[in-house]
Amino acid sequence: MFSFLKDVSREMRKVSWPKSNELTRYTIIVILTVVFVSIYFTVLDLGITQILERI
Template structure:
């Protein structure tokens, strides 16, 4: 277990972490994507509901 944790620690030091402005940009992109997908599926769901109510 100790060996595993040492290996994890060693690998985590190799990770290239994003800078503050990159992190902000990526966060905004993720939030906008989630909003877009939510709106899209809401419209699709409302459309399917309207079609089903016609029958």
């Protein structure tokens, strides 16, 4: 168990962590993507609902 934790610690030191400005940029991109996809599927769902109600 301790050997595993040592290996994890050693590997985590090798990780290239994003800088603050990169992290902010990536976070904004993810939030905008989620908002866009949510709006897209909401409009798609409303459109399908309207079509099915007219049938």
